[in-house]
Amino acid sequence: MLEGMHLGKQSLMKSDYVKIASYMFLDKYRKEREGDAPGVIYNKFITLLHSDLKLRKIDIKLPHCWYRWGDIVVGYCVPYVHWNHDQPNYTTVKWIGDEVPAYESNDEVISLIKKNMTEFMLRHKGSDAHETAKDEVYDGAPFDFQKDYKKLRESLDSMSKRTVMNNSSEYLAGLFYPTMENFPKNEFKNILNEKEKFEAVFKMGLESNVSPKDLYDLTEYFWYFFCYHLRLHKKCNENIPANTLAIWKEEIPWETQKMEQILQNFAEKLTLGNSNNHLVISLLEDREKRIERLDVLTSKLCDDET
Numbered sequence: 001m002l003e004g005m006h007l008g009k010q011s012l013m014k015s016d017y018v019k020i021a022s023y024m025f026l027d028k029y030r031k032e033r034e035g036d037a038p039g040v041i042y043n044k045f046i047t048l049l050h051s052d053l054k055l056r057k058i059d060i061k062l063p064h065c066w067y068r069w070g071d072i073v074v075g076y077c078v079p080y081v082h083w084n085h086d087q088p089n090y091t092t093v094k095w096i097g098d099e100v101p102a103y104e105s106n107d108e109v110i111s112l113i114k115k116n117m118t119e120f121m122l123r124h125k126g127s128d129a130h131e132t133a134k135d136e137v138y139d140g141a142p143f144d145f146q147k148d149y150k151k152l153r154e155s156l157d158s159m160s161k162r163t164v165m166n167n168s169s170e171y172l173a174g175l176f177y178p179t180m181e182n183f184p185k186n187e188f189k190n191i192l193n194e195k196e197k198f199e200a201v202f203k204m205g206l207e208s209n210v211s212p213k214d215l216y217d218l219t220e221y222f223w224y225f226f227c228y229h230l231r232l233h234k235k236c237n238e239n240i241p242a243n244t245l246a247i248w249k250e251e252i253p254w255e256t257q258k259m260e261q262i263l264q265n266f267a268e269k270l271t272l273g274n275s276n277n278h279l280v281i282s283l284l285e286d287r288e289k290r291i292e293r294l295d296v297l298t299s300k301l302c303d304d305e306t
Contacts, residue, residue: 015101015103015104015107015109015110016101017060017109017110017113018046018060018061018062018063018073018078019078019080019097019101020101020103020110020113021046021049021060021113021117022042022046022078022080022081022095023080023095023097023100023101024113024114024117025037025042025045025046025117026042026081026093026094026095027095028117028121029041029042029121030094032121035092036084036092036093036094037092037093037094038090038091038092038093038130039083039091039092039093040069040091040130040133040134041124041129041130041133042073042081042093043070043071043072043073044070044071044120044124044133044134044136044137045117045120045133046062046064046073047062047064047070047071047072047073047137048071048116048120048136048137049062049113049116049117049120050062050064051071051140052116053109053112053116056112058109058112060109061238061239062238062239063077063078063238063239063240063241064237064238064239065231065236065237065238065240066141066142066146066227066230066231066233066236066237067227067230067231068223068224068227069134070134070137070138070141071137071140074240074244077239077240077241080095080096080097080098081093081094081095081096081097082094082095082096120133123136124136134150138150142233142235142236143184143187143235144182145179145182145183145184146230148178148179148182149179149223151175151179152175152176152179152219153216153219153220153223155171155172155175156172156212156215156216156219157216159172159212159216160211160212160213160215160216162212168212169206169207169209172206172212172215173206176202176206180195180199183195187233187235188226188229188233190229191225191226191229191256194222194225194256194259194260194263195222196279197263197279197280197282197283198218198222198263200277200279200280200283201218201263201266201267201270201271201279201280201283202215202218202219203277204267204270204271204275204277204280205218205266205270205271208270208271208272210270214266214269214270217266218266218270221259221262221266222259225255225256225258225259228248228251228252228255229252231248232245232248232249232252260286261287261290263283264283264284264286264287264290265287267280267283267284267287268284268287271284
């Protein structure tokens with residue numbers, strides 16, 4: 001954390017500190033670690049910087065939100081940064097601003113940014129830098145459920161890559177049920193229906209001793225669905241343009257429909273069509289009706305083409 005400094009309002013208003021901090025960090029990373037910064041590292045640096053400075057009553061107005069792997073900057077709000085997605089599951093970030101942002105050498109906020117940047121890079125280096133940076137960010141997660149679910153995801157991911165895993169169902173049950181018990185029901189009342197169906201399908205999968213890989217995939221789908229709602233929560237975003245929030249809200253009905261179909265398909269796959277749970281039975285019945293409608297539509301399209 002940064003040591004305290006008293007800063008006047010004039011100092012806080014005269015520069016784009018997000019832009020300056022982005023340039024300084026990406027330049028420092030490229031020079032010291034001989035390459036463009038990984039997207040996850042830039043995200044963690046800039047969001048942790050924002051949080052640390054806010055503790056000092058300094059608001060650099062970072063446009064950010066909580067999403068799938070923690071707190072992230074909203075990319076198009078920082079157009080001077082380029083996100084390279086050429087490699088699967090690995091994003092790099094580099095500076096593409098027209099010019100180096102100007103700042104005064106005696107600016108106290110700049111001094112704090114430099115100090116924060118140096119300390120961040122000392123804390124997060126080596127092969128596990130991604131994970132240690134994520135862990136530090138998650139220390140400040142708005143909901144304990146996010147931290148618990150992160151552990152569940154990581155455990156399932158690790159288990160899905162093993163060839164042998166003894167007593168996996170008991171171990172996973174010990175992670176899963178306390179995690180879901182910690183779900184913030186009052187904060188996300190509008191998705192309790194999907195949450196309960198997800199729990200029911202996961203439970204049936206555990207009881208059927210399905211593979212950790214299948215459970216991992218199911219868990220990821222629910223997490224992605226949850227994060228569409230998480231980023232809209234008032235505790236989980238700041239400085240996001242109103243039109244962006246509106247677009248995110250417009251995506252919710254489609255994502256809800258997609259999640260419903262995903263749960264139906266997993267209910268069929270993980271239970272082989274047999275269940276005594278009323279929620280799972282409902283999913284199986286709805287899936288059967290959906291498939292029947294698709295068959296009728298396909299048949300009609302084929303008839304029209306003949």
